Amino acid sequence: xxxxxxxxxxxxxxxxxxxxxxxxxxxxxxxxxxxxxxxxxxxxxxxxxxxxxxxxxxxxxxxxxxxxxxxxxxxxxxxxxxxxxxxxxxxxxxxxxxxxxxxxxxxxxxxxxxxxxxxxxxxxxxxxxxxxxxxxxxxxxxxxxxxxxxxxxxxxxxxxxxxxxxxxxxxxxxxxxxxxxxxxxxxxxxxxxxxxxxxxxxxxxxxxxxxxxxxxxxxxxxxxxxxxxxxxxxxxxxxxxxxxxxxxxxxxxxxxxxxxxxxxxxxxxxxxxxxxxxxxxxxxxxxxxxxxxxxxxxxxxxxxxxxxxxxxxxxxxxxxxx
Amino acid sequence: xxxxxxxxxxxxxxxxxxxxxxxxxxxxxxxxxxxxxxxxxxxxxxxxxxxxxxxxxxxxxxxxxxxxxxxxxxxxxxxxxxxxxxxxxxxxxxxxxxxxxxxxxxxxxxxxxxxxxxxxxxxxxxxxxxxxxxxxxxxxxxxxxxxxxxxxxxxxxxxxxxxxxxxxxxxxxxxxxxxxxxxxxxxxxxxxxxxxxxxxxxxxxxxxxxxxxxxxxxxxxxxxxxxxxxxxxxxxxxxxxxxxxxxxxxxxxxxxxxxxxxxxxxxxxxxxxxxxxxxxxxxxxxxxxxxxxxxxxxxxxxxxxxxxxxxxxxxxxxxxxxxxxxxxxxxxxxxxxxxxxxxxxxxxxxxxxxxxxxxxxxxxxxxxxxxxxxxxxxxxxxxxxxxxxxxxxxxxxxxxxxxxxxxxxxxxxxxxxxxxxxxxxxxxxxxxxxxxxxxxxxxxxxxxxxxxxxxxxxxxxxxxxxxxxxxxxxxxxxxxxxxxxxxxxxxxxxxxxxxxxxxxxxxxxxxxxx
Numbered sequence: 001x002x003x004x005x006x007x008x009x010x011x012x013x014x015x016x017x018x019x020x021x022x023x024x025x026x027x028x029x030x031x032x033x034x035x036x037x038x039x040x041x042x043x044x045x046x047x048x049x050x051x052x053x054x055x056x057x058x059x060x061x062x063x064x065x066x067x068x069x070x071x072x073x074x075x076x077x078x079x080x081x082x083x084x085x086x087x088x089x090x091x092x093x094x095x096x097x098x099x100x101x102x103x104x105x106x107x108x109x110x111x112x113x114x115x116x117x118x119x120x121x122x123x124x125x126x127x128x129x130x131x132x133x134x135x136x137x138x139x140x141x142x143x144x145x146x147x148x149x150x151x152x153x154x155x156x157x158x159x160x161x162x163x164x165x166x167x168x169x170x171x172x173x174x175x176x177x178x179x180x181x182x183x184x185x186x187x188x189x190x191x192x193x194x195x196x197x198x199x200x201x202x203x204x205x206x207x208x209x210x211x212x213x214x215x216x217x218x219x220x221x222x223x224x225x226x227x228x229x230x231x232x233x234x235x236x237x238x239x240x241x242x243x244x245x246x247x248x249x250x251x252x253x254x255x256x257x258x259x260x261x262x263x264x265x266x267x268x269x270x271x272x273x274x275x276x277x278x279x280x281x282x283x284x285x286x287x288x289x290x291x292x293x294x295x296x297x298x299x300x301x302x303x304x305x306x307x308x309x310x311x312x313x314x315x316x317x318x319x320x321x322x
Numbered sequence: 323x324x325x326x327x328x329x330x331x332x333x334x335x336x337x338x339x340x341x342x343x344x345x346x347x348x349x350x351x352x353x354x355x356x357x358x359x360x361x362x363x364x365x366x367x368x369x370x371x372x373x374x375x376x377x378x379x380x381x382x383x384x385x386x387x388x389x390x391x392x393x394x395x396x397x398x399x400x401x402x403x404x405x406x407x408x409x410x411x412x413x414x415x416x417x418x419x420x421x422x423x424x425x426x427x428x429x430x431x432x433x434x435x436x437x438x439x440x441x442x443x444x445x446x447x448x449x450x451x452x453x454x455x456x457x458x459x460x461x462x463x464x465x466x467x468x469x470x471x472x473x474x475x476x477x478x479x480x481x482x483x484x485x486x487x488x489x490x491x492x493x494x495x496x497x498x499x500x501x502x503x504x505x506x507x508x509x510x511x512x513x514x515x516x517x518x519x520x521x522x523x524x525x526x527x528x529x530x531x532x533x534x535x536x537x538x539x540x541x542x543x544x545x546x547x548x549x550x551x552x553x554x555x556x557x558x559x560x561x562x563x564x565x566x567x568x569x570x571x572x573x574x575x576x577x578x579x580x581x582x583x584x585x586x587x588x589x590x591x592x593x594x595x596x597x598x599x600x601x602x603x604x605x606x607x608x609x610x611x612x613x614x615x616x617x618x619x620x621x622x623x624x625x626x627x628x629x630x631x632x633x634x635x636x637x638x639x640x641x642x643x644x645x646x647x648x649x650x651x652x653x654x655x656x657x658x659x660x661x662x663x664x665x666x667x668x669x670x671x672x673x674x675x676x677x678x679x680x681x682x683x684x685x686x687x688x689x690x691x692x693x694x695x696x697x698x699x700x701x702x703x704x705x706x707x708x709x710x711x712x713x714x715x716x717x718x719x720x721x722x723x724x725x726x727x728x729x730x731x732x733x734x735x736x737x738x739x740x741x742x743x744x745x746x747x748x749x750x751x752x753x754x755x756x757x758x759x760x761x762x763x764x765x766x767x768x769x770x771x772x773x774x775x776x777x778x779x780x781x782x783x784x785x786x787x788x789x790x791x792x793x794x795x796x797x798x799x800x801x802x803x804x805x806x807x808x809x810x811x812x813x814x815x816x817x818x819x820x821x822x823x824x825x826x827x828x829x830x831x832x833x834x835x836x
Contacts, residue, residue, distance in 0.1 A: 018671045025672075029680050140821075144813040146763050148770065148788065149806045152795060160796040260675070261767050265792065276771050279679050287679070294673040 004310055011306065015299045019292060026291050027068065030284050031061055036083060044087040051080050051087075079285035084277055090289045094271065098256070099177065100169075101263065101270030105255030107183065108190040112197035113248060119198070120205025125232070127210050135202065142199035151192040151265045159188060168267040189266040193259060197251065204247060208240040215239075242313040246305045253301035257294060362748065365826040372822020375815040382812055386630055389623035394603050397624050397782050401605075401615035403477060403516070403593055406798045407470040409610040409618075422610075423449065423467040430454070430462045431534030438523050438536065438544050439475040442502065443592050447472045471605055474593045475520040476502060482586040489589075490561035492599050499564055500595040503548040503577035504588075519590055523547055549578040557582050609804045612790055616782075618804055625784040626808060628776060632692065633761040636699040637754045643700065644707025645750060649738050651708065652715025659712075670705040674764065675773070677701050682774055691776050695768075699761060710753050714746030748827025756820035759813045766809060784809055 035057070038048045056067045071077040078090040085093045123135040158164045169185040176182065212218065213236050221231040260272035267273075271290070278286035356364070366372060390396065410422035428436065433451070440447035451466040481489065493500055505522050523544035524537040539545050546566070554569065557580040567577045581588045597605045609618035651662045678698045685694035718724065719742060727741050768774045769785030776783040784805045791801030 014667075018668050021668050022672050026676070026680070029684065033683055140817060141814055144759070144817045145810045146766070146813060148767070149810050152788075152792075152802050152806055156795055156799055260771055264771055275675070276773065279773055282683070291673065291676045294676065295671055298673060299671055 004307075007310075008303075008307055011303050015296075015303060018299060019295055022295050023288075023292055024065075026288060027065055028061075030288065031064070033284075035284075036282050038082055039086075047087045048080060048082050052082075055079060078289040081283055082285060083281040083283040084286070090285050093286075094274065094289060094293065097269060097271050097274050100268050101258035101272065102255055103177070103182075104186050104189045104262075104268060104270070105193065105258055107186060108193035109197060109251055109255060111190060112194045112201060115194075116198045116201025117205055117244075119202040121209060121237070123202065123206040124209035124213060127206075127213070132206075136206070139199045139203045139206075142195050143203065145195075147192055147196050147259060148261045148265060150195050151188070151262055154188045154191050155265065158191075186268075189262050189268060192262055192265075201244075201248070205240065205244055208243045209236060212236045212239045242309070245312055246308040249308050250301045250305040253297060253304050257297045358744070358748075362823075362826040366822055369822040369825060371818050372825075375818035375822065378811065378815040379819060382626065382808070382815070383630060386623050386626035390620060390627065393617070393620040393623070394601070395607075395617035395620045396780070397616065397621055398779055399615075399617060399620070401597070401611065403474045403615070404471065404597070404605055404607070404611055405615040406613055406794065406801070407605075407607055407611050408798075409608060409800055409804075410471065410606050411608055412604075412606055422470045422607075424470050425465065426468045427463055427465050428468075430464075431536075433464045433466070434523075434536035434544070435520065435534065436466070436468055436473060439473065439520055441544060442522055443472065443475070443594070445469070445472045445594065447475075470610075472594060475516065476522075476590050477516045477593050477596070478519050478588060479591050479596065480583070480586055480588050486558070486580070486587045486589070489591075489599060490559070493561045497562070498595050498598075499562060500591050500599055501559070501561070501579050501589050502564060502592060503567065503579055504581060504590050505547045506549050516593075521547070550575040551578045552576070556580070557587060610798075610800045612787070612801045613794060613798075614790070618787070618801065621782050621787055622784070622805055622808055624780075625782050625787055625805070626812075628692070628781050628783050629762045629765055632696060632699070632765055633758045635696060636703055636761050637757050639696075639700050640704040640707050640757065641750065641754045644704035645711050645743075647704065648708035648711025648713075649715060649743070652712035653719060653734065653738055653742070655716075655719075666705045666708055669702050672702060674698075674702060678768060678773060686774070691774050692781075695765070695774055695776070703757070703761075706757070707750070707753055710749060711746060714749055715742055718742045718745050752820060752824040752827055755816070755823055759816035759820075762809070762816075763813060 038045050038052075054067075055071070056064045059067075071079070076091060078094075080086075081088050081090060081093065119135055119139075123132045123139075126132045155167070159167050165187045166185045169189070170182050174181075213232070218231060218236055221235045222228070226234070256271075258270050258272045260276060262268070263270045263272040264276065271293070274286065275290045275294075277283075278290060408422045408424050409420055411420040415421040426432075433448075436448045447469050448466045449469075451464055454462045454464055456462055489500060492498075502522070524547045525532050526535040526537045527533065536544050548567075550570070552574040554576045556576065556578045559579040561579075563577065563579075569576050579589065594605060607617050607619065609622065612618055612621070647662065647666070651659045678695065681694045681698040681701070682691065685697060719737075724737060724741055727737060732741070765776075765783065766785035766788070769776050769783040770789045771785075772789065775786070777786050787805045788802055791798070791805075794801055
């Protein structure tokens with residue numbers, strides 16, 4: 001366990017180092033671009049200008065960088081919106097957008113995991129029979145087709161033709177966050193996101209489980225007298241899970257990132273929409289914060305996946321020399 | 323079972339030497355040797371879905387390359403009147419499918435309007451008209467299929483003198499009526515389309531508050547409302563006349579076909595025929611048009627060409643950079659490896675979205691959006707390839723044949739390129755091919771989101787086409803249908819093809835037919 005702890009600390013330190021480097025590169029590249037003028041918005045202009053002065057925009061680059069790091073590390077202050085959400089704290093806006101992205105993705109993953117596992121297990125148990133071929137063919141199709149194509153199909157079929165779901169999601173003013181109406185209005189996005197995840201999980205589960213099913217301890221388990229169901233659930237599934245679970249856990253971290261294109265199609269006011277508008281209006285404070293945010297998610301999910309291997313299966317010693 | 327030890331006695335004279343004078347040496351194989359690629363090809367050939375996918379990819383590639391060359395239209399082509407017309411395939415039109423007809427629900431005024439266009443032009447504008455239904459408010463409705471091409475009907479056009487003469491000459495030569503008589507002006511607010519150019523019939527209520535209902539004669543026919551003149555060739559019109567234009571009973575009331583104004587002549591033309599006169603071909607849009615009146619078929623091919631161009635260049639460039647980087651990392655190992663790995667670690671941690679955005683902000687204005695996008699893909703894209711090559715090098719560099727070659731005096735370069743690289747080539751090619759759909763997908767996503775804009779006068783991208791059609795998904799789904807279909811087939815084909823390649827190159831599958 002000591003090597004494990006050391007490994008985790010090492011990975012986290014490396015993550016922060018990587019993030020620091022990326023933040024630095026990003027800072028330099030942004031400062032090389034011309035600074036957009038603050039739009040006239042009455043009182044707010046002075047606020048933004050004052051904030052710029054406080055961030056040292058008239059001082060040398062190194063001072064600016066130092067001030068940025070100081071603000072971020074000491075006060076967790078990422079500046080204020082300059083071109084959009086004028087004079088509002090960037091981090092507050094980001095946190096306010098996060099629940100939409102998380103909720104949509106959470107629902108879709110919660111829907112996809114059981115289905116993906118069931119299809120995958122079914123295909124593995126029926127390996128090389130027609131059921132397996134049907135599932136595998138569908139998996140290739142569903143993995144390949146881009147998520148926005150599902151979004152168009154879902155929107156056209158369920159929203160326009162059948163009228164089951166509203167076109168855009170409910171706003172928080174009209175309904176509570178965890179209400180049924182919110183869930184129904186999120187359904188098109190949840191479905192569009194779900195297809196790909198289901199297919200991915202099915203493929204993964206099928207591959208892992210069918211490999212485990214052919215291993216020799218399964219033969220031993222059957223020889224001991226276990227029925228096929230017993231052997232599969234007690235031995236094969238548990239061993240296959242060693243590889244499948246970390247992938248699922250990784251998905252859970254990844255939901256923070258969300259899907260930009262689904263958010264755009266269904267007008268979900270999430271983090272992805274925030275990023276797209278930040279790029280379009282060139283608000284560099286938002287851009288900086290979101291860059292670090294997305295980098296963090298990418299790195300964190302890979303760390304969590306690696307660590308969870310070791311926790312789920314103590315036979316795997318992460319970071320050990322052998 | 324016979325006794326094996328019991329040899330029948332063979333007389334000595336029947337025995338002779340097989341090779342008495344000849345020297346024994348190796349015989350050259352009569353069969354052809356099966357090389358690495360041939361072996362892979364043999365296995366690939368057995369994978370039916372991969373072969374089909376490869377054929378599909380070639381077809382889509384040909385579509386992207388050839389269509390922009392032979393098409394009547396180009397990306398620049400925009401027709402202001404044939405906006406959002408439905409797909410029409412002349413070969414299938416007779417069967418009643420894919421012929422540009424759209425089911426519509428119309429009021430009595432709409433019914434009068436669309437049938438009138440059919441009567442005046444002689445083309446089939448509406449068909450399958452249902453029995454009228456009356457709703458709760460007392461309005462009459464018909465459901466019918468309307469030809470999205472012919473329903474444009476007539477437009478007013480201002481021609482210069484030369485154009486006017488050329489059009490008359492065209493009419494005389496081909497015998498096709500393009501210019502139709504002008505009508506008496508209404509004082510009505512009901513104009514329907516094309517600034518009232520289609521209202522050639524008398525209205526039941528010609529007041530400004532008109533609801534657009536046509537006035538019928540006793541036979542239930544529209545009554546013409548053409549402008550009349552005593553002069554048969556009013557405004558220099560000397561070409562063919564429509565049926566019924568015979569000067570009237572007094573020989574003084576001829577229809578008026580044009581009006582002279584400051585810039586030239588104002589005429590009322592049948593747009594379908596006018597289009598043919600203007601462009602020299604019939605208005606047929608195989609996949610319909612979008613909201614700007616662009617031909618979706620041509621735009622799609624053009625967008626696909628862009629995607630292919632980008633994806634193939636990216637995968638080739640990444641192939642070279644990644645192979646070099648990975649080879650050096652994997653071959654030398656040690657400190658070199660650790661340092662180089664840290665660089666690729668940092669690069670791979672940068673979200674691709676951020677890379678694209680930064681490249682766009684810095685470079686798009688200087689070198690163009692496409693080149694900046696290419697740089698963005700190359701910037702981080704090679705990392706995956708390098709990791710793959712590095713792994714192959716670690717796998718092979720410790721093997722005995724490398725040691726043997728080194729002992730015989732082979733230099734590093736020779737070892738890398740002659741001994742290790744050919745062994746890793748299968749994995750590398752598979753990786754390159756499998757990276758192509760990823761590039762196409764993310765390119766379409768990025769241009770859909772508007773993060774990059776690849777739309778120029780001569781190019782468009784699939785993502786842009788999708789974004790243009792999204793607001794019209796409920797009314798004109800064909801705008802999105804064809805690009806979506808194309809990209810879906812392309813992605814499925816590339817994935818199947820890539821999987822087939824992987825299985826074909828992967829020697830661990832040798833001899834095992836699954």
